[in-house]
Amino acid sequence: MDKHISNRIGVIGSGSWATAMIKMLTDNLSEKDIYWWVRKQEDIDYIQSYNHNPSYLTAVEIKIPFENISSEVKFVFDRSDVVVLNTPAAYLKDALQGLTADDFKDKIIVSAIKGIIPDENQIIGEYLTSTYNVPLENIVVIGGPCHAEEVSQEKLSYLTFGCNAIENAETVASFYKSRYINTIISDDILGIEYGAVLKNIYALAGGICHGLGFGDNFQAVLVSNAIREMEYFVEAINPASRDINASAYLGDLLVTAYSQFSRNRTFGNMIGKGYSVKSAQLEMNMVAEGYYASNCIQGIIARYQLDMPICHMVYQILYNNSPAIKEVNILAQKLS
Secondary structure, three states, X not given: OOXXXXXXXXXXXXXXXXXXXXXXXXXXXXXXXXXEEOOOHHHHHHHHHHOOOOOOOOOOOOOOOHHHEEOOHHHHHHOOOEEEEOOOHHHHHHHOOOOOHHHHOXXXXXXXXXXXXXXXOEEHXXXXXXXXXXXXXXXXXXXXXXXXXXXXXXXXXXXXXXXXXXXXXXXXXXXXXXXXXXXXXXXXXXXXXXXXXXHHHHHHHHHHHHHHOOOHHHHHHHHHHHHHHHHHHHHHHOOOOOOOOOHHHHHHHHHHHHOOOOHHHHHHHHHHOOOOHHHHHHHHOOOOHHHHHHXXXXXXXXXXXXXXXXXXXXXXXXXXXXXXXXXXXXXHOOOO
């Protein structure tokens, strides 16, 4: 894709990560036009009145022209050469409703979604290819340890941009780099996507164990086993030359497993303390991608006949209502 036609960027989503994306794009000094799909008209009205998102990262100042913000997804697609998808995976189908393959034609589609499409058991790249005929070389995935809350505070963070066509990853990365955002380029698009899905499940597992009262020693063993389980999975799905200790894999796992900002860890912690899945979801008011991912990944594990005890533990607790303490004790005998 020619760089001179790719400076019109659309962002789909209006949660905390999408709001952080808007901030990163506007703080980057390269010339660009930014368009933003915000789901609720009342949120748009608030942003236009006060320059802040009323619901997420409320301290972040919104600096894009108000006429570039719309609740019509086609408005944003029609005006963008690069489109960043930034909704929870479970809501992506609804967000893209009414669009056809023609709307995606000749665009770079960036997935900042660290999740998997429920009902389809597909990561975002696979879904875009099968549903909207987007060529794999036109799909860029964003990974790495980068919590929206720290972006809002301009704390130094690292993003990995993965694409089969390295030049497209470099083009997209050039719109994000700033004094507090460093960028890394990779061609391991499938590894980054699957790693991002799995780390949410592992963070959820860590939260469950913490909620049950297990200590730091056990958490360290759990995370050590989790990165090995992740490597085993991505090698089975997509054998490639990759360093599982890189920030897009291990780094993202560590921050999601340990950070106070991790919604997956928070969700798991509530489950460990005895909340039902429904009550934990209602209280959080944010989507924990690991919940949906656990169910979807289980189907892939069965298809490839893989042995993944941490993923199995989370699935048993969330979807088969097995007591958390029972499943963690079973898992504890398998860790090393």
